[in-house]
Amino acid sequence: MPGTNEAAQAITAAAVDSFRDTPDPRLRELLQGLVRHLHGYVRELRPTIPEWEYAVDYLTAVGQKCDPTRQEFILLSDVLGVSMLVETLNEQGGGTESTVLGPFHMVESPQRASGDSIDLLGGDKPCVVSVRVTSADGTPLTGASVDVWQCTEDGFYDVQQPDVQPPGNGRGLFPTDDEGRVWFRTVIPSHYPIPTDGPVGVLLDASERHPYRPAHIHFIVEADGHRPLTTHIFVADGPYLDSDAVFAVKESLVVDFAQVDDEDKARQYRVTAPFRLAEIDIAIEPETPKDAR
Numbered sequence: 001m002p003g004t005n006e007a008a009q010a011i012t013a014a015a016v017d018s019f020r021d022t023p024d025p026r027l028r029e030l031l032q033g034l035v036r037h038l039h040g041y042v043r044e045l046r047p048t049i050p051e052w053e054y055a056v057d058y059l060t061a062v063g064q065k066c067d068p069t070r071q072e073f074i075l076l077s078d079v080l081g082v083s084m085l086v087e088t089l090n091e092q093g094g095g096t097e098s099t100v101l102g103p104f105h106m107v108e109s110p111q112r113a114s115g116d117s118i119d120l121l122g123g124d125k126p127c128v129v130s131v132r133v134t135s136a137d138g139t140p141l142t143g144a145s146v147d148v149w150q151c152t153e154d155g156f157y158d159v160q161q162p163d164v165q166p167p168g169n170g171r172g173l174f175p176t177d178d179e180g181r182v183w184f185r186t187v188i189p190s191h192y193p194i195p196t197d198g199p200v201g202v203l204l205d206a207s208e209r210h211p212y213r214p215a216h217i218h219f220i221v222e223a224d225g226h227r228p229l230t231t232h233i234f235v236a237d238g239p240y241l242d243s244d245a246v247f248a249v250k251e252s253l254v255v256d257f258a259q260v261d262d263e264d265k266a267r268q269y270r271v272t273a274p275f276r277l278a279e280i281d282i283a284i285e286p287e288t289p290k291d292a293r
């Protein structure tokens with residue numbers, strides 16, 4: 001009978017069963033699990049028809065907000081904590097911890113050489129980041145690629161300010177040297193609000209959540225025979241480390257950007273003193289047969 005528990009169970013069973021012939025077993029598992037969990041949510045919370053229509057309109061608006069430089073679905077996954085959950089459950093341990101990709105890696109980083117500056121605006125808080133890439137056992141990785149992106153001192157990525165920032169500002173794709181090292185000049189990034197002018201902003205507003213992320217620099221590190229690592233380093237003395245809007249802070253990724261006053265060291269790094277220096281190791285995990293699936 002319509003509306004009864006048995007009728008509801010029969011709908012769930014039929015929807016799960018409709019995917020039984022999906023040839024790819026993993027796809028079958030994912031689709032049947034999705035139906036089971038979605039139906040469980042509906043059964044538990046019993047959305048009204050207007051609430052369901054609101055949800056459909058909301059997801060429609062999320063899709064309509066997406067374009068080549070704006071990824072509202074990633075943002076939604078981020079503020080719901082799903083991106084961070086997927087990252088964390090996929091970690092195997094043994095290397096540097098991962099964290100979210102975020103929506104601002106939608107353009108290719110320009111190729112740069114060690115020592116280059118990624119600050120094309122000449123900002124006034126000079127900073128040097130020095131990275132050593134190793135395999136999980138500590139062996140330095142020569143020729144690894146280190147893809148970096150960050151916002152300005154004012155808290156904006158280049159793609160958010162096409163009239164103010166040149167494309168590629170705050171971005172660089174660097175190869176490591178024969179000791180696994182690379183360094184670059186930049187500015188200290190600011191904390192910033194994630195974009196709130198779309199449906200994700202409506203959600204944060206309705207739930208009285210703030211939109212801020214603590215200051216950070218993004219990395220994707222890749223090397224032959226290793227699992228790619230997507231991570232950040234967070235600036236240790238900034239705000240929002242304990243309330244990141246996308247739940248992405250891990251203690252091990254919080255880094256001291258030490259102030260350096262030494263003129264010789266400044267000359268060595270081609271900056272003026274005082275400057276801030278972050279020296280980090282990034283360890284990536286060797287690929288396993290499971291990764292080849």
Ligand code: BEZ
Pocket residue numbers: 075078100101102103104194195213246
């Ligand atoms: C970012 O760090 O670029 C970011 C991550 C998640 C949501 C918004 C921005």
Ligand code: FE
Pocket residue numbers: 102104150151216218
């Ligand atoms: Fe970011």
